[in-house]
Amino acid sequence: MGVKFAKNELSLLSSAFVLPNERVSNEILLTALGEHCGALAKRKARAIAKRLGVESRHLVRDLSQARSQPSPTSIDLGVEVLNQVLTQAKLDINELEYLISHTCTPHTQVPPNAAWLADRLSFQGPYLELRQACTGFANALQIASAFCATDDAPVAIVGTETGSVYFEIAKSFLTTEQLVNYVQMGDGAGAVILGPAQGEEGRLTDIYLGQIGEGKEPGFYLDSGSMDVGKGEMTRFHHNTEAVRANGSQLFELGLQAVLSRGYQLDDFAYILPHQANGHIDIMLAEALGVEPERIINDAKYFGNQGSAAIWVSFAKLVNNGRLSKGDKVLVLGAEATKYLYGGFVYSH
Numbered sequence: 579m580g581v582k583f584a585k586n587e588l589s590l591l592s593s594a595f596v597l598p599n600e601r602v603s604n605e606i607l608l609t610a611l612g613e614h615c616g617a618l619a620k621r622k623a624r625a626i627a628k629r630l631g632v633e634s635r636h637l638v639r640d641l642s643q644a645r646s647q648p649s650p651t652s653i654d655l656g657v658e659v660l661n662q663v664l665t666q667a668k669l670d671i672n673e674l675e676y677l678i679s680h681t682c683t684p685h686t687q688v689p690p691n692a693a694w695l696a697d698r699l700s701f702q703g704p705y706l707e708l709r710q711a712c713t714g715f716a717n718a719l720q721i722a723s724a725f726c727a728t729d730d731a732p733v734a735i736v737g738t739e740t741g742s743v744y745f746e747i748a749k750s751f752l753t754t755e756q757l758v759n760y761v762q763m764g765d766g767a768g769a770v771i772l773g774p775a776q777g778e779e780g781r782l783t784d785i786y787l788g789q790i791g792e793g794k795e796p797g798f799y800l801d802s803g804s805m806d807v808g809k810g811e812m813t814r815f816h817h818n819t820e821a822v823r824a825n826g827s828q829l830f831e832l833g834l835q836a837v838l839s840r841g842y843q844l845d846d847f848a849y850i851l852p853h854q855a856n857g858h859i860d861i862m863l864a865e866a867l868g869v870e871p872e873r874i875i876n877d878a879k880y881f882g883n884q885g886s887a888a889i890w891v892s893f894a895k896l897v898n899n900g901r902l903s904k905g906d907k908v909l910v911l912g913a914e915a916t917k918y919l920y921g922g923f924v925y926s927h
Contacts, residue, residue, distance in 0.1 A: 580788060581786050581787065582786065582787045582788065583785065583786050583836075584720050584723035584724070584785065584786075585723070585724075586724065586727035586774075586775065587723070587725075587775035587785075587811070588719070588723055588775055588781070588782040588785070589773045589774065589775050589777070589782070590770060590781070590782060590925070591663075591666075591667040591732055591772060591773050591778050592662075592664075593768070593769070593770045593771075593890070593893060593898065594659050594663045594666060594769055595767065595890065595894040595895060596655050596658045596659040596766060596767045597765075597891075598636050598637065598655060598765050599636055599638065599649075599650075601634050601635075601880070602634060602635055602636065602637050604624070604632075604633055604634065606641070607627075607760070607761065608620050608623055608627070610641035610642070610747060611623050611810050614644060614747040614748060614749075615652060615747060615749050615752060615824050616749070619757070620851065621773075622757055623757045623760060626754075626761050628765050630758070630761060630856045630857060630858070631857025631859075631878070632856060632857040632878060632879060632883070633758075633857060633879055633880060634879075634880050635763070635765070635880075635881055636766060636882075637742040637764065637765050638650060638655075638743065638765045639743045640889070643747075645746055645747075646743050648740045648742075648743050651740065652681060652683065652684065652738045652739075652767070653685050653691060653694045653695060655738050655765075656691060656694075656695045656736050656738050656769075657698050657699060658767070659738075659767045660699060660736055663771045664734075667771045669732060670902060671700065671701045672700075672701060674701070674703055674731070674733060674734050675729050676703060676706070676725050676733045677692055677695065677704075677724060677736075678692070678705070678706055678707070678734065678736075679691045679706075679708070679737070679738070680707065680714030680717070680718050680734060680737050681707070681710075681714070681738045681885075681886045682710060682711040682741070682927050683738075683739050683740045683743075683800075683885070683886075684707070684709065690707030690709075691707055691738060692706060693705065695736070706721075710914070711798065711885050711914050711915075711916050712885055712886060712888060712912060712914035712915070713787065713853075713912045713913070715815060715886070715890055715918040716785070716786070716787045716919075716921025716922060716923070717787060717888045717921065719772075719785045719923060720787055722772050723785055724842065725768070726772060726773055727763055727774060728804060730774050731773070733771070733772045734772075735771075735772065735890070735891045736767060736768070737886045737887040737889075737891075738766070738768070738886065738887075739763075739764075739766065739767075739885040739886050739887045740765050740814065741759075741763050741765065741836075741885060742763065742764075742765050744759075744814055745759060745814070745815075746812050746814075747808040751812070751814070755818070755819060756815075756817075756843075757815040758819060761819055762882060763885070764881045764882025764883065764884045765884065765887075766887045767887050767895065767897035768888075768891040768892075769894070770890060778926060779927065780840040780926070781926045782923045783925075783926065784840050784842075784923055784924040785921075785923040786836050786837065786921055787919070788836065788921065789918060789919040790825070790829070790832070790918045790920075791916075791917030791919065794821070795821055796818065796821075796916050797818050797825060798817050798818070798822065798915045798916050799815070799816050799916060800816075801816060803812060804896055816914075821915075825915070825918050827911035828853060828918075829914070829915075829918060829919070829920040830853075830863065830911050830913055830920070832920050833920040833921070833922050834909075834911060836920075839911060842909075842914060844867060844868075846907055847873070847908060847909040848902065848903075849874070849875055849896065849901075849902075849905060849906070849908045850863065850867070850869070850873055850874050850911065850926040851875040851896065851908055851909065851911070851913065852874065852875070852911045852912075852913070853888055853913045853914070853924075854881065854882075854883055854884065855878065855883055855913070856883065857876065857879035858878035859874065859876050859878055860875070867924060875896060877891065889910060889912055889922075893908075893910065893925070896908065897927070903927065904927060905926065906927045908921035908924070908927070909922070909924055909927065910923050
């Protein structure tokens, strides 16, 4: 069927993001690795970090321990960021029509984060959760687009990731793919409140979603589903870096083609916000598109790859930091390596 465009547009009522704890520099991260796993592991991780261009991130884990509980939890982060967007939009939680969450590092498998958030915030309405990584935001927008048009009421979307606790700082756990995860990923949460489209300002249009995963091995997945929980090992993310390298750039290309097919030109966009895959994303994408690197948002350099939270964190940061002028357009290009999804939208400030 190709790419799916939502029929209805949305208005942005508020946006916010939350980062846990203090910033963790590469030196802090690699020192912890060296203390637990030795100098060789530290040297390998340093080389990988340089290649990925991630210089810092925020984490919910304790680096002094091989294994760690999250602090704050994904629910703590979700409650904080939802309170921020509710305050900004001047809404009570029960004025929302629906609460939508998305993550691939849930607080519990069942009930979903959305249930825990509803309980903590005393939300009486319906909720749902998407168990999805980097394009969870795009699927959530497809759903919100339909809900807002039907019920003429606001919807909240919150994306969270606390994936740092899925890494064990131990020699027995280490592989090259796990070292990539260790230096690349970051934790955080982002949220938006959206309503039916009204006016030209603060508008989300051209909301799209597509996938090219048929017959392909996942580039990224989390184990300990029913197929392997009996192994009794620590749950871990698996990262097929070769598969991601082979397919990742195509996801950005397909997203761009989809939006340009709607009559846009690259010069229409003041900024382009890609999925925050690595700390060189601005240089890499600028070279591929022939645009100035300053127009490409790069927060991965300082926040790491935040998975399902990444787009909302960077989007909220851009919308609220004063860089946008009235009428500026932002092109959002989401890409997910699990089974190769792409999705995004156009935002008019």
